[in-house]
Amino acid sequence: MSTPRFDEATQKELQQFLDREQANMRMQSTIHTFTEMCWDKCITGSSFGRFSSKEEQCLSSCVERFLDTSLFIVKRIRNLPRE
Template identity: 35%
Template sequence: MAELFNSSFQDAPKPKAGAVDSELDNFLMMEKQKAQFTAQIHEFNDFCWEKCVDKPGSKLDGKTETCLNNCVDRFIDVSLLITNRFAQILQKSAGGM
């Protein structure tokens, strides 16, 4: 009985080391890019806060609101640009496989 149990595990297909390493490298690269993107978001938020908000109050004045709206618009523009660039990179890497 023990021989049957051991042989079923030995017959199972094992992933190739190179494939696992490649998948791990790709995963780590994507996670690193996500972390860099998140860090950029935080840096951008700090910048906009310092640039737009002179002193926090109970409501925003027109100048502060306009500044924050522009920051949000630029943030969306940059996010779309980055997302599109990542998509291009992924398409190129998928096309090369």
């Protein structure tokens, strides 16, 4: 039998730490996807001067409406009449 490197409490702490880091990574990855999607939708010019308030608004609405869409779809599927 090998001696464990960490005692039980430390192992548990590390596991929780890794779970948090993984959740963090998933969230970061979602944010990268959203940024790409919303950049393509909202930032269409190619002068790249400072964002207009319209562009900023578009970026944040893009995220909000995507999430609304996701909630809407789930809700509608749940309410579909069963055969």
